[in-house]
Amino acid sequence: MNRETQAVGLDIGTSKVRCIIGEPSDGGVMNIIGVGQADSRGLRRGIVTTTDAVAESIKKAVETAERMSGVEIQIATVNLSCEHLQGENKSGVVAVAGVGREITTEDVERAVQSASAMQLPAGWKIVDRLPQEFIIDGQDGIVEPIGMHGARLESRVHILTSPSAGGQNMVKAIHRAGLEIENMMLEPLAAANSTLSDDDKEYGCALVNIGAEITSLMIFGRGAVQHTTVFPFGGMHFTKDIAVGLRVSIPEAERIKHHYGCVAGFLFKGEERQEIIEITPVGRQETRQLSKEILCDIMQPRAVELLQHVAHEVFGSGNQISSGVVLTGGGSLNRGMVEIAEQVFDAPTR
Numbered sequence: 001m002n003r004e005t006q007a008v009g010l011d012i013g014t015s016k017v018r019c020i021i022g023e024p025s026d027g028g029v030m031n032i033i034g035v036g037q038a039d040s041r042g043l044r045r046g047i048v049t050t051t052d053a054v055a056e057s058i059k060k061a062v063e064t065a066e067r068m069s070g071v072e073i074q075i076a077t078v079n080l081s082c083e084h085l086q087g088e089n090k091s092g093v094v095a096v097a098g099v100g101r102e103i104t105t106e107d108v109e110r111a112v113q114s115a116s117a118m119q120l121p122a123g124w125k126i127v128d129r130l131p132q133e134f135i136i137d138g139q140d141g142i143v144e145p146i147g148m149h150g151a152r153l154e155s156r157v158h159i160l161t162s163p164s165a166g167g168q169n170m171v172k173a174i175h176r177a178g179l180e181i182e183n184m185m186l187e188p189l190a191a192a193n194s195t196l197s198d199d200d201k202e203y204g205c206a207l208v209n210i211g212a213e214i215t216s217l218m219i220f221g222r223g224a225v226q227h228t229t230v231f232p233f234g235g236m237h238f239t240k241d242i243a244v245g246l247r248v249s250i251p252e253a254e255r256i257k258h259h260y261g262c263v264a265g266f267l268f269k270g271e272e273r274q275e276i277i278e279i280t281p282v283g284r285q286e287t288r289q290l291s292k293e294i295l296c297d298i299m300q301p302r303a304v305e306l307l308q309h310v311a312h313e314v315f316g317s318g319n320q321i322s323s324g325v326v327l328t329g330g331g332s333l334n335r336g337m338v339e340i341a342e343q344v345f346d347a348p349t350r
């Protein structure tokens with residue numbers, strides 16, 4: 001593969017592994033020339049449980065994308081998420097030395113490093129350092145300190161940590177699938193980069209990525225990440241509720257959810273509430289009938305509960321979300337999710 005001309009993204013989610021190959025075209029836009037996906041195996045809530053199974057899923061997704069595009073890939077930017085990701089805000093300070101005291105790239109790196117000097121639980125490591133602001137000789141709110149004058153440089157940094165073994169096992173699985181890693185990107189950050197505007201990040205907003213087994217929350221404000229939490233629930237919980245409530249298999253519950261699911265009863269218009277859907281209970285040949293309203297009665301409380309957990313975390317963090325809530329991930333595709341989130345967060349949601 002020619003690395004100058006192609007970009008490859010690999011998204012290792014809890015439900016699907018997806019691969020996408022892009023090629024730059026005129027006007028600085030990217031042409032998508034290949035996509036592939038495979039069911040995600042060997043992962044539980046983003047943690048590798050069987051390396052070979054994960055490698056197999058990656059291979060399948062990559063091969064499909066390669067066939068479609070006609071290019072062979074060796075290297076990819078990888079999008080990762082895991083249940084145990086944690087964010088913390090830290091600060092550090094360094095003295096700026098040198099003639100004229102102009103702040104250099106090295107000074108900034110030292111200031112960020114000094115904020116990351118923290119006690120980590122055994123087996124944990126720092127996965128990303130996201131600078132929030134710099135303070136030069138007491139002057140706060142500085143975004144780009146390089147080249148400025150000053151003697152004392154403070155940094156405020158959002159530090160993301162996770163168990164190091166999880167990352168190593170993931171790297172091993174990717175290598176075993178025959179790929180090199182160009183760059184690693186945390187899923188909520190990737191989702192934020194593709195959906196949030198600079199204003200959203202400046203005025204404050206909550207990005208909620210609802211995957212299959214985990215939901216990640218990233219709160220932005222003053223142009224930077226202020227808070228990160230990952231919850232051990234997601235779209236799969238709706239599927240399980242439907243499977244138990246209607247005595248159907250998981251694949252049948254998934255089908256019902258995608259085709260007829262709704263988490264907000266007030267969206268039904270006229271007769272739709274009573275519309276009949278056909279389902280096939282476990283171990284039966286014949287179908288059974290039920291109304292859309294009954295399905296909604298199963299799903300709605302779960303949506304409210306899930307979003308209330310997230311909202312509780314947002315309000316507890318003390319951050320303002322003037323730009324509202326942005327839902328991403330497959331779990332946000334449930335009909336009515338945006339409307340319920342709007343009520344639960346009491347904030348504009350999209």
Ligand SMILES: Nc1ncnc2c1ncn2[C@@H]1O[C@H](COP(=O)(O)OP(=O)(O)O)[C@@H](O)[C@H]1O
Binds near residue numbers: 210235261331
């Ligand atoms: N149209 C849809 N309606 C409702 N749920 C959906 C829809 N499409 C996908 N989902 C759900 O989204 C989840 C997968 O989301 P995704 O963001 O791909 O997860 P991950 O990143 O964890 O692999 C699954 O629980 C799936 O059932």
Ligand SMILES: [Mg+2]
Binds near residue numbers: 013014187329
């Ligand atoms: Mg995902």
